[in-house]
Amino acid sequence: MKQEISVLMDGELFEDEAESLLNRIERGSDVHRDWEIYHLIGDVLRQPDHIHCDLSAKVRERMRDEPTVLAPRGHAVKQKMRTFALSAAASLSAVGVVAWMSMQISPEVAPKMAMQQNAVRSVNVQIQPKANDYLMAHQEFSPSTDMNGGASYIRTVSYRPDEK
Amino acid sequence: MAVLPTSALFLTGQMKNNTEKVLAMSVRAAFCGLLLVAANVYAGEQQDSLDWLKIVAFAGHQTDYSGIFVYQYDNRVETSRITHVVEPDGEYEKLESLDGPKREIIRHHGHVWCYTNHKLEQVDGQNQQMRNRFTDLPPEQLSLLGANYQANVVGIERVAGYITQAILFQPKDSLRYAHKIWVHADSGLLLKASVLDDKNQVVEQYAFTQMQLGGKIDRSWFEQGATGGKQGTESNISPEKNKDRKQINSGWTVDALPEGFMKAMEIQRAMRGKHRPVTQLVFSDGLSAISIFIESNDEDEDDVEGISSRGAVNLYQKVIDNHLITVVGEVPPRTLMQVFYSVRYNGK
Numbered sequence: 156m157k158q159e160i161s162v163l164m165d166g167e168l169f170e171d172e173a174e175s176l177l178n179r180i181e182r183g184s185d186v187h188r189d190w191e192i193y194h195l196i197g198d199v200l201r202q203p204d205h206i207h208c209d210l211s212a213k214v215r216e217r218m219r220d221e222p223t224v225l226a227p228r229g230h231a232v233k234q235k236m237r238t239f240a241l242s243a244a245a246s247l248s249a250v251g252v253v254a255w256m257s258m259q260i261s262p263e264v265a266p267k268m269a270m271q272q273n274a275v276r277s278v279n280v281q282i283q284p285k286a287n288d289y290l291m292a293h294q295e296f297s298p299s300t301d302m303n304g305g306a307s308y309i310r311t312v313s314y315r316p317d318e319k
Numbered sequence: 320m321a322v323l324p325t326s327a328l329f330l331t332g333q334m335k336n337n338t339e340k341v342l343a344m345s346v347r348a349a350f351c352g353l354l355l356v357a358a359n360v361y362a363g364e365q366q367d368s369l370d371w372l373k374i375v376a377f378a379g380h381q382t383d384y385s386g387i388f389v390y391q392y393d394n395r396v397e398t399s400r401i402t403h404v405v406e407p408d409g410e411y412e413k414l415e416s417l418d419g420p421k422r423e424i425i426r427h428h429g430h431v432w433c434y435t436n437h438k439l440e441q442v443d444g445q446n447q448q449m450r451n452r453f454t455d456l457p458p459e460q461l462s463l464l465g466a467n468y469q470a471n472v473v474g475i476e477r478v479a480g481y482i483t484q485a486i487l488f489q490p491k492d493s494l495r496y497a498h499k500i501w502v503h504a505d506s507g508l509l510l511k512a513s514v515l516d517d518k519n520q521v522v523e524q525y526a527f528t529q530m531q532l533g534g535k536i537d538r539s540w541f542e543q544g545a546t547g548g549k550q551g552t553e554s555n556i557s558p559e560k561n562k563d564r565k566q567i568n569s570g571w572t573v574d575a576l577p578e579g580f581m582k583a584m585e586i587q588r589a590m591r592g593k594h595r596p597v598t599q600l601v602f603s604d605g606l607s608a609i610s611i612f613i614e615s616n617d618e619d620e621d622d623v624e625g626i627s628s629r630g631a632v633n634l635y636q637k638v639i640d641n642h643l644i645t646v647v648g649e650v651p652p653r654t655l656m657q658v659f660y661s662v663r664y665n666g667k
Contacts, residue, residue, distance in 0.1 A: 280627040281393070282634050286645075288591050290632060291431065293610040293647040296584055296601040302372070302500065303512050304379040305412040305426055306525050309390045309399050310632055312422040312435060 160189055164197065287311055368470030368486045369461055371502055378507030379403075380410060385537070386479070386530035387417070392523040392630030404536055411541045427541070440591075464605030467491055467579035468498075476501060478510040479527040488606055493517050494577040494654045496631060498606050506532055514631040516651065523630030564588035569598045570666020571613055575657050577650075579604045607631075609648035609658055616643040626652050635659050 162168050163176055180186045282290065290311040294300055299307045385402040398417040403410065414424040423434035432441050464470075468488040476485050483501040490497055497519075501511035511526040567587045584601040598613040616638050624637045635655045636645045639662075646659045 280625065282627040282629040282632070286627070286634055286636070289610070289612060289634065289645050289647050290629070291433070292588070292590065292599060292612070293601075293608065293632075295431075296603070296610065297608040297649065298603055298606050299512075299608075299649060301376045301379070302606075303509055303525055304401070304403065305414045305424065306388055306390070306399070306401055308414055308424050308426070308431075309397065309416070309525075310392075310629055312416070312424060312433060313390075313392075313397065313629055314416075314419045314422070 156186065157189060157193075160186070160193055164193055284314070364472060365465055365470050368472055368488070369465060371472075371484065371486050371500075372464075374507040375500065375502055375509050378503075379509065381405060382506055382508055383533050383536050384506075384508060384530060386527045388525055388527045390523070390525050390630075391521070393628070398528075402536060402540075404538055404541075411538075413540055425541075461605070463579050463581065467495070467604050468606060473499075475504070478503075479530050481505075481510060481530065483510050492577065493651070494657075495604065495607055495650050496522060503530075503532075508532070514649065567598070568666075569600070569613070570664055571598060571600060571611070571662060572665045573600070573602070573611065573658055573662050575661035576602055576609075577604070577654055577657070580609065583608065607649040609646065609650060609655070611658070611662060612643075612645040612647070613662075614643050616641050626655070628652070 159168070159172075159176055160180075163173055168176065180190045291308075294308055294311050297307070383404045385400070387398060387400050390397045390399065397419065400415050400417055402413045404412075409428045410426070412426040414426075416422040420436075421434070425432045425434070430441060432439055434440075468490050470486060470488050473485045473487045476483055478501045481503050482505075484504050485499065485501050488498040488500075497515040497517075499513045499515065500509055502508070503510050508530070510530060511524070513524045514522045516522050564586045567585060569585060569587070580602040581604070582600065583603045584599070586599050587596045588599055590597050593614060595615060600611040600613075602609045602611075626633060626635045628634065631649045632647060633650065633652050633655050634645065634647045635652070636643065637659070638644075644659065644662055646655050646662070648655055648658075
């Protein structure tokens with residue numbers, strides 16, 4: 156693959172082969188990165204005034220941090236019609252954003268979130284065995300002893316599997 | 320001939336009129352009656368459900384039984400065997416774990432022995448007068464229970480092969496758990512009990528999978544004194560009993576108890592591994608209880624802060640002003656926290 160890329164860069168690949176490789180470069184991020192690196196190496200070797208480097212990731216990152224502006228601020232807007240049109244556009248774009256957001260929460264993410272919520276309950280800290288005597292002292296006066304009889308005393312001697 | 324039909328017709332017409340009136344009246348009466356009955360049924364059902372509690376408590380003490388039950392909590396299941404026999408000198412009860420390390424609890428005459436780690440220890444001496452709280456539950460406590468929970472007979476279900484009456488106690492606020500019990504219709508024994516949270520999720524559950532009522536039940540474990548339990552009672556427990564614990568007025572109070580919790584007990588007691596006596600306050604709303612333990616923090620237990628739980632029982636512990644305060648109860652954690660942070664010393 157890497158060799159193919161370097162052959163393509165040297166302009167020695169046949170047209171149909173070049174096309175399929177370019178397609179792959181477009182689709183695969185790994186191949187794309189190789190393509191970029193090879194160009195960077197070439198640029199550095201040729202010692203030009205400007206070295207090309209990929210800003211796209213950084214720009215994308217900065218854009219993600221920017222607050223989303225749903226509608227332009229209507230300082231110059233006077234006409235009613237225009238306001239209406241703009242607000243309509245704004246609500247449309249809002250719908251778009253909501254739709255986009257709901258697409259972001261993909262079906263795979265939803266169960267994961269539900270799992271995290273479930274986990275909250277079981278993450279509860281277990282009562283330490285050394286606190287058993289408090290449970291025993293409490294159990295004696297608890298109405299559950301009257302209801303369940305001695306069965307509820309099992310609480311007071313419960314063990315944890317990680318104990319011996 | 321010509322007159323008769325008319326008069327007959329008239330007669331029937333009048334009769335019809337009368338019948339209508341009578342009918343209307345009786346319908347009205349029936350409707351009022353129905354309303355009354357409905358109100359009575361409503362109150363009656365609540366009363367019936369509360370009566371079931373008394374039956375359960377009575378049956379639990381008076382019946383010989385032996386059975387295997389599962390205790391389910393925190394995504395775990397434990398299986399245990401329980402044997403209960405009534406002898407002239409009181410009840411004997413043995414609880415033994417069937418999985419995990421061997422643990423056994425024997426109760427007799429208000430004393431509790433615990434067999435863990437290959438040794439038998441007396442862990443608690445219980446005052447005989449404190450028993451049968453449901454059966455001699457004062458009417459005001461029972462009405463308090465009725466005020467805090469909506470009790471309903473919810474149906475007939477089969478548990479461990481027996482026909483049971485299912486009763487649901489739904490709390491009227493979110494500060495306590497809901498309780499559902501399944502009572503054997505013939506004997507009054509409790510065959511299953513669930514504790515549910517406000518999302519109707521099971522917090523913990525006891526259920527018999529097999530139960531033998533009466534008949535020939537193994538009594539060798541206490542007759543032969545194999546456990547040494549009974550001897551223990553005579554030799555060293557009785558004289559110590561009074562020294563073990565005493566009723567006091569500690570001066571500690573709780574300001575933010577949920578409505579309907581009444582003080583059941585305030586004692587000073589000895590506890591295993593503690594050099595000084597521990598003050599214990601118990602509050603109950605009829606179905607669940609909250610215990611508050613207060614001790615001076617001379618054990619240097621400063622690593623114990625926080626909430627922990629086992630099934631329906633939650634525990635919150637923290638050192639405040641050199642006192643180790645422990646709150647334990649079958650109530651949701653938030654209720655426990657509310658109680659904990661309202662504990663204060665009101666004495667001298």
